[in-house]
Amino acid sequence: MTVSDHLAISPRSELRRRPDRGSRDRATLNAILDEALVCHIGFVADGEPVVIPATPWRIGDWLYLHGAAGGRLIRVVGSGAPVSVSVALVDGLVFARSAMRHSSDYRSVVLFGRGEAVTDPAAKAAALLQLVDKLSPGRSLLVRPPDDKELAATGVVRLAIDEGAAKVRTGPPAEVEKDAGWQVWTGTVPVSVRAGAPVPAEPETTHPPPPLRPWLRPE
Amino acid sequence: MTVSDHLAISPRSELRRRPDRGSRDRATLNAILDEALVCHIGFVADGEPVVIPATPWRIGDWLYLHGAAGGRLIRVVGSGAPVSVSVALVDGLVFARSAMRHSSDYRSVVLFGRGEAVTDPAAKAAALLQLVDKLSPGRSLLVRPPDDKELAATGVVRLAIDEGAAKVRTGPPAEVEKDAGWQVWTGTVPVSVRAGAPVPAEPETTHPPPPLRPWLRPE
Numbered sequence: 001m002t003v004s005d006h007l008a009i010s011p012r013s014e015l016r017r018r019p020d021r022g023s024r025d026r027a028t029l030n031a032i033l034d035e036a037l038v039c040h041i042g043f044v045a046d047g048e049p050v051v052i053p054a055t056p057w058r059i060g061d062w063l064y065l066h067g068a069a070g071g072r073l074i075r076v077v078g079s080g081a082p083v084s085v086s087v088a089l090v091d092g093l094v095f096a097r098s099a100m101r102h103s104s105d106y107r108s109v110v111l112f113g114r115g116e117a118v119t120d121p122a123a124k125a126a127a128l129l130q131l132v133d134k135l136s137p138g139r140s141l142l143v144r145p146p147d148d149k150e151l152a153a154t155g156v157v158r159l160a161i162d163e164g165a166a167k168v169r170t171g172p173p174a175e176v177e178k179d180a181g182w183q184v185w186t187g188t189v190p191v192s193v194r195a196g197a198p199v200p201a202e203p204e205t206t207h208p209p210p211p212l213r214p215w216l217r218p219e
Numbered sequence: 220m221t222v223s224d225h226l227a228i229s230p231r232s233e234l235r236r237r238p239d240r241g242s243r244d245r246a247t248l249n250a251i252l253d254e255a256l257v258c259h260i261g262f263v264a265d266g267e268p269v270v271i272p273a274t275p276w277r278i279g280d281w282l283y284l285h286g287a288a289g290g291r292l293i294r295v296v297g298s299g300a301p302v303s304v305s306v307a308l309v310d311g312l313v314f315a316r317s318a319m320r321h322s323s324d325y326r327s328v329v330l331f332g333r334g335e336a337v338t339d340p341a342a343k344a345a346a347l348l349q350l351v352d353k354l355s356p357g358r359s360l361l362v363r364p365p366d367d368k369e370l371a372a373t374g375v376v377r378l379a380i381d382e383g384a385a386k387v388r389t390g391p392p393a394e395v396e397k398d399a400g401w402q403v404w405t406g407t408v409p410v411s412v413r414a415g416a417p418v419p420a421e422p423e424t425t426h427p428p429p430p431l432r433p434w435l436r437p438e
Contacts, residue, residue: 012269017290037312037323037410040305042261042270045231051261051270053307053327071236086259088272090412093256095429098363099351100373104256108272132318142403144317154319172420184361185426187419191256193309194438196409201391207404210314219413219438 008163013112015165023166026061032109032166033058034134035215036087037193041065043076043083056087057131062158063111064118064127074155078117085111085159093189096173097182103169105188111164118156121148127156136210194219227382232331234384242385245280251328251385252277253353254434255306256412260284262295262302275306276350281377282330283337283346293374297336304330304378312408315392316401322388324407330383337375340367346375355429413438 007013007024015022023029033039039056042049054065054073063085067073077083092105118124129140146154173186195216198209226232226243234241242248252258258275261268273284273292282304286292296302311324337343348359365373392405414435417428 012264012267017287037309038307038325040259040261040270040307042259042268042303044263044266044268047263048231048301048331049261049263049268049303050231050329050331051259051303051305052329053305053325055323068236082267084261084268084270086270086272088257088259090256093354093414093431095355095358096362098365098369099348099359100365100369102351102354102362104274106257106272110269110271112267112269129318132321135312135321136314139314139403140318142401143315143321144398144401146317146319150317150319175420179363182361182363183426184358185417185419185424185428186421187417187424187428189417189429189431190415191412191435192415192438193410194413195312196411198404198406198408200404200406201394202405205404205406207402209404209406210312210408212312212408216410219411 007161007165010163013163013165018167021167021169023168029109029161029166030058032087032089032107033063035089039085039087041073041077041083041085043081045076055131057134059127059130061161063161064156064158066128066131066154066156069153069155071155074157077115077157078155080114080116082114083159090191091170092191094173095186097175097179097184097186101173101175103173105170108167109164111159111161113159113163115157115159118158121151124151124154124156128154136212139210192217226380226384229382232382232384237386240386240388242387248328248380248385249277251306251308251326252282254308258304258306260292260296260302260304262300264295274350276353278346278349280380282380283350283375283377285347285350285373285375288372288374290374293376296334296376297374299333299335301333302378309410310389311410313392314405314408316394316398316403316405320392320394322392324389327386328383330378330380332378332382334376334378337377340370343370343373343375347373355431358429411436
């Protein structure tokens with residue numbers, strides 16, 4: 001596959017609404033995907049749409065997902081059926097003088113494509129350890145690696161990040177002039193995903209809690 | 220429509236994996252949907268799945284979405300085509316002694332059904348004002364209500380909350396006995412969506428910033 005700095009476009013991935021907020025720049029998409037603790041993957045089953053949440057992680061230009069080896073997610077995505085993946089990070093609530101100018105700051109990604117199964121046990125294990133490191137860098141070196149039985153029970157699939165787009169909204173409310181007289185607070189309430197104080201499973205532990213990624217700031 | 224305290228089940232909405240984590244209790248689903256700042260709605264376009272993010276709000280036993288009147292979301296959902304909606308709130312990262320026992324605490328909802336358009340302008344306006352109040356209770360009384368032009372440019376659709384399920388995971392890592400010797404911190408890092416200090420669009424404002432819902436706690 002030829003990997004470009006920018007993602008491909010097609011009728012299904014064309015940004016019809018607010019293309020000014022759109023980006024196909026790979027670095028922009030990657031940063032959003034890397035920060036996502038959850039994605040939502042859609043596929044067609046018996047002609048009808050199904051969307052389910054999953055934990056995504058990125059390795060290079062691929063988005064990885066895992067699940068029970070016999071589960072529908074793994075079967076469908078691993079079979080190469082068409083899928084769509086959506087991620088959205090909410091960064092703020094935007095309050096305007098008029099109801100309809102309320103908005104939110106966000107960073108989102110929608111991807112399209114056909115997945116594939118990762119079947120080689122060593123490749124599966126390596127990928128799964130990178131998921132552990134996504135949550136806490138370096139942790140894969142500290143924990144027991146997957147054994148053969150665990151690898152057999154777990155499916156890993158991946159989707160090439162090559163068609164789709166990001167959308168980013170930021171900035172103050174887009175007011176309209178006629179609303180100037182409305183007496184109400186306007187502006188943005190920032191919203192972010194924060195990490196609370198670690199709760200050890202064994203209160204007497206002397207091991208340090210796991211370091212987190214910079215995008216998961218303390219409360 | 221007959222509304223039950225519990226949602227319906229069908230082959231597409233059967234909980235195949237970890238049914239112990241599942242719930243069809245309407246109060247459980249409602250609480251998750253009410254807290255969601257974003258949902259991901261999937262539909263089938265030209266035989267292929269499309270998933271896009273949207274801002275959901277609930278009125279009674281209906282989940283509402285809005286968008287540009289001529290946009291794909293409004294056209295597809297408003298046409299009564301089958302859709303699936305996924306919401307996931309991440310509550311914690313769960314760190315275990317083995318890579319494969321890592322997990323996350325979460326509350327998720329997946330819904331299935333066919334949407335419908337809300338076309339009556341007064342009903343649209345009333346629904347949209349409830350979205351404003353979802354973000355800040357009482358705010359709909361303080362802001363300029365939608366005018367005819369805004370209502371014509373905005374589509375509102377809704378999906379009956381009557382087929383689907385919630386899943387909730389909570390608790391310490393599910394360790395396996397053979398890992399007892401691994402010397403590493405285990406436990407949960409709570410994760411939550413927090414509100415930062417409000418940033419006024421007009422720094423000189425004397426109006427108080429908008430009150431927020433209890434689930435959106437300050438940082």
